[in-house]
Amino acid sequence: MQKVKPSLLRGFDQEYLPREQLQFDALVAIIRRNFERCGFLPLETPSAERREVLTSKGGAEKEIYALTRLAEADDDEAAAKGALRFDLTVPLARYVAMHERELAFPFRRYQIQRVWRGETPQARKGRFREFYQCDIDIIGRERLSTLAEAEIPSVIYSVFREMDIGEFRIRINNRKVLRGILESFRVPGDKAPEVLRWLDKHEKEERATILAGLRKEGVEAADALYDLIAAKGGLDAIARLPQNEALATGLEEAKQVIEAMRKFGVPDAAFAFDLGVVRGLDYYTGTIYETTLVQHPDVGSICSGGRYDDLASYFTDTRLPGVGISIGLTRLFAKLRDAGLLREPARTPAEVLVTAMDPKHLDRYIAIARSLREAGINTELYLEPAKLGKQLEYADRKGFRVALIAGETEFGKNVVQVKNLATKAAEECAPDRLVAHLKAVLQLKDS
């Protein structure tokens, strides 16, 4: 038979071996648990949306994947008008506008789903065409307290602390501060979005490239502006600048947010005000966030977001101010793996393997496996006739923590051998004490 080569599409190639998938799932579980702990409700939206919904904000067309049918088909709206979402913010805006009357505001939602972007994939940089985003947003109706801007980083702090990925820093800045700075540099309001997009690249692009970009936008003191941003100054750097109203408002807001962040439990070592945080997106209006690994600055921002004044202006007249942040999990995972920062998952589906040494006793093996499962212990029974050595080899490959072994001798003494696969030590245990014994060995809580 003519074979098809089993392989993946470039950029759609983040697929893990079982052990990696367990590590990935452990990160998802941490993210989900911390999001829920802070009262965020889960949301999932369809992968494909109307093209006009996705492109409503403009600027995203060139990265969007549209749907089509492989064979011709009549009456397929998705193929005629649909495309895959490129982020989780546009679907959130569409969802909130659609369900405005059914939602309670402030609406707090989290969303952990894949998005698709036709960027040039670069595995080394962790850039893929299909990847997970993990978003939280707090959406108010007509108004939203700046307290929300302080709570968001406290959620992120608890996530990364529990992930145990080394020292990290939530770097914050404020768009009003940046507007005030642009004002003092006499950048006209309509040039501000483009100027901010250039400044946002200061960590990735050469100084000369950015300066040329700034000058093209008509910034006269491009050098001074660049140097101010690239110096990554703190609150004190703002105080030394020529003052104006936007700057004063921004500074006041930043101070309030920082004070509240501390109350929400973010320690000073885990965050910093940083003028170098700019964010490319036009629609941020207040606090903006980026998060970096202190020991691995090359990884770039692992979690970014900010405050915006109107989420869904393209869909509804209701003003929906909000604040949100997003973890690019596929990229973060690739980077943590490359940097050796992934932990072994605390509990894997592969805890206990019941070996089947002697087919004569199959019923007893099944009964043991069943009793362990009923007690909440993740248990597999080796189903194939095979030598014990082969069964134990399988246990090692799959990463079981314990193997149970019993044959004529053991059943004659009414015991089962419990073999710890890490230490290779074996001890005997009576069948009726097995559940308690294994729970102790595996450090499981009673359920």
Add this chain to the structure above:
Amino acid sequence: MQKVKPSLLRGFDQEYLPREQLQFDALVAIIRRNFERCGFLPLETPSAERREVLTSKGGAEKEIYALTRLAEADDDEAAAKGALRFDLTVPLARYVAMHERELAFPFRRYQIQRVWRGETPQARKGRFREFYQCDIDIIGRERLSTLAEAEIPSVIYSVFREMDIGEFRIRINNRKVLRGILESFRVPGDKAPEVLRWLDKHEKEERATILAGLRKEGVEAADALYDLIAAKGGLDAIARLPQNEALATGLEEAKQVIEAMRKFGVPDAAFAFDLGVVRGLDYYTGTIYETTLVQHPDVGSICSGGRYDDLASYFTDTRLPGVGISIGLTRLFAKLRDAGLLREPARTPAEVLVTAMDPKHLDRYIAIARSLREAGINTELYLEPAKLGKQLEYADRKGFRVALIAGETEFGKNVVQVKNLATKAAEECAPDRLVAHLKAVLQLKDS
């Protein structure tokens, strides 16, 4: 500003309000927990695969969604050669063939992901174009014990029992039995796949339609064959048939599987041998499964699958026999919701709302929320300045179980009011006993 109407694409429209999403997630959690309890490892594969991989088995082209770019783009392999998966079995076959040397066999994996099919959407029948499948498979290399065919339904039994969705029945049949029956009806081997596809429709299509189909395939005693299948006979019905080798082998296999199913813990009331189970797919070779809700037969099969002899013959020469089953969760959820069979989730992200009655005490409200979160209690703090009544209305709408209320009077007495939002009863509690008190009220285990 010109608004875009926020709406969804036909068939890509299964999106839930927060309470429904919580119910959906609760089902996913049950499925995942039971799959892991039986030693299945998690797997996720990319949404898009090479078209040649997806179409390798043939027959699926007409339902497949391909990818294209909304704007023109160079060098995009996914747009040129990619399409969305229509099931989780083909990606599994591709994955196992690709990673054969890195996997331990028997390879047990579970996969809970979305698939996309260009079928005509019918919300009433629970048929959508984007939906979740939840699959488990056990894949052997070169051989696989029939015990695996008995273990699979035991996993499914534990899933549906925990879902608490009323009486259900795992109906099994055996493809060797069906082959034996076709043989006794003198159906030539090459006609068998088409004849089985017709018989598979006996619950959905008119008798006359099926009979016409069978006759077109050259079945002489079409009436007798139809009646035999439609009568849904048990093992005893097979014994009354003219015997042949395939039938005898199939019957023996079915008896073994049934005996082992009982040992794996499936009670007799939860399963039945049923000649009416046929399954349309050609590649099944042993036990086949369908699962129905006894009180809601109109819902159709909520979980189907079977034993196959070679998973990945299109990708590798290694023979990979396996057995698998799939829950169509999006459809099941729609049906359970329509039938009123969904439970309230036991624990929601919205457990405790800390109200903020008096802005003067904001720091204390933040401190309370923080201490509850640190103790593992899902807690939200009301961040907006608003009257207490409005805050409690929000708590009711979002479905919180408890609201904490405190102002000048309470803080003066060093207590907090704990209001049970279901019973409306309120009691006072000292701040330092709050965690223990709330854990008791919410019936949370210590973590």
